[in-house]
Amino acid sequence: MTSLVDVTALTYRRNHRTILTGVDLHLAANRIVGLLGANGAGKTTLMRLLSGLAVNFKGHIAIAGATTATARKGQVAYSNALAETAPHQPVTALVDFWATCYPDFDANRFAALAGELALPLDQRLEALSKGTRMKLQVALTLAREVAVYLLDEPFDGIDSMTRKSILASIITWKPAKATILISDHHVTDIAPLLDEVIVIKDQHLIAHEATERIRAIHHQSIETYYEQFYEGGHEND
Amino acid sequence: MTNFGQLTAQLSHQRLRQAGQALGLWGLTTVVAVVIGLLTHGLAHTDWPTTLILFGLGFSLFASVILIVWFAQATERLWGSAQYRLLPIGNGRLITANGVALTPGLVAYWAGVAVCITVAILVTGTTQFHFDTTWADMVQLIVLWVVLHLFVWAFITMVHLLINTIRLFLPERQGRWVTRGLSLLVVVLSVWAMNSLIHLLSAPFDGLLLSPTLSTNASYLIGTGCYVLLIALMTALNVLLLNRFVEPA
């Protein structure tokens, strides 16, 4: 059975550095998956590869059967879209751009999300605080109806109220068959939301486990499970 | 997939807005320069229409350079930002949409300049400026001017993408001087390559272009055709670089 996200033997090098090597990843539909790893481990790189932003890779990537970068862009919504966007634009101009250029963008979904997340639509992008900017990125991402959503550290530097809003929006607006990949440093923020976790370390994908399995069989919190990969050793029975 | 027409419309609006800003800048600098001239250089009040038009023509070139720089910055944002590179559309169509969008911007700017100058001439009754050219010649001139602008734009984009591609294969910390040296090298080599290509393309026509048997229309078409071909070649290379190597931030 082909998975929704199919990654085989993925290797990515840049500036004479290997960032990811030999990554095999298969994700089913209707999953919320946590992507864990230290700073610079390659979480963002993996998302850039899945979304089609990073192109010079070896191996195979397919999302909902789409293999070319352009086709995959139609299946994936990536939250880190505003990095180099012209900052003097009003938010409404950006929303208009998204609505015009993405056929899968639903204006009603966005309006509801904007309300839930209390987005100041009439302000300029440069006037938004870091948290509000992240909320905007999440809203633009979730307003598209796609198969795979990639949320890159959506809770980074965010206060707990905003985090709760974003979590609620994720639960509310995730389409039934869609899969969301969320990367985060603070596992505990999102642990109850996750079906599965993936761990990236030393350029490899070293773990892929169902969260309820971790709890039921290992009797560990997801945080403990993740931390064990960074400790000296773990006694295996 | 992103609709090509709608994307082009979005980009065209942006370029038209920039063209409007450039026109505003042009008007402002011209008027300010004339006012300063009148106040400080003791220009006779009867001379100001001529001065206005002369300054106007001069500053229009200055403002057009600024407009080209703005266009180049906008183009760089196109291939350098995730906002555009995440769109489900091929890089070829993305770059073509931008090129198509540049044209109304350029035409609007120069049409604006032409209209203002013409109005100034008519209103002030200045008789020193004559337009001997026909409408057909005007159109040819405009087309050639637009083609040259697009050539410069494609060239700037190509140099940028080449530099970015080469840097991907170097170690991350290259030092400022290595980067500058590399950029200079790429610019020099690109200019040399373009120059050689232009000579190569026009070589078969060299004798013909100066020959009296070939009409100026034909030589104009051949010349413009060469540039259009080069634009197409550079665009193809740009698309290749975007598809295989250059990533946005």
Next chain:
Amino acid sequence: MEFDDKVPIYYQIEEYIRQQIISGQLAAGAQVPAVRQLALDLTVNVNTIQRALSHLVQTGVLVSKRGLGNFVTTDAHVLAALRTAAIQAPLAQLYDRLAALNLTADEMRAALETYIAQREKESE
């Protein structure tokens, strides 16, 4: 609701719903909130809620009515068994701990009576 991240969440949700039924907050025959609403209320994955509800339906605690949603069972036997099972756990714990302190059966009964009387007096 805070979840213990070391115990399967679906199990804790089942427990939570069973508690609500026993305490009467979810009456017999009452409709259980929709899956997505529960997910929002508890800030949990929809799949996890689904799994918990499915298991509760399997064990007869909830009844699934197509197109209408999930409802608490009206079967008195099931509800009684639920109540009994829920009481068993703290009782067993109390007994084991008092036994570990070497109390006799009579001492246990006396201690429990005294404690109940004390608490009732406090709440007056």
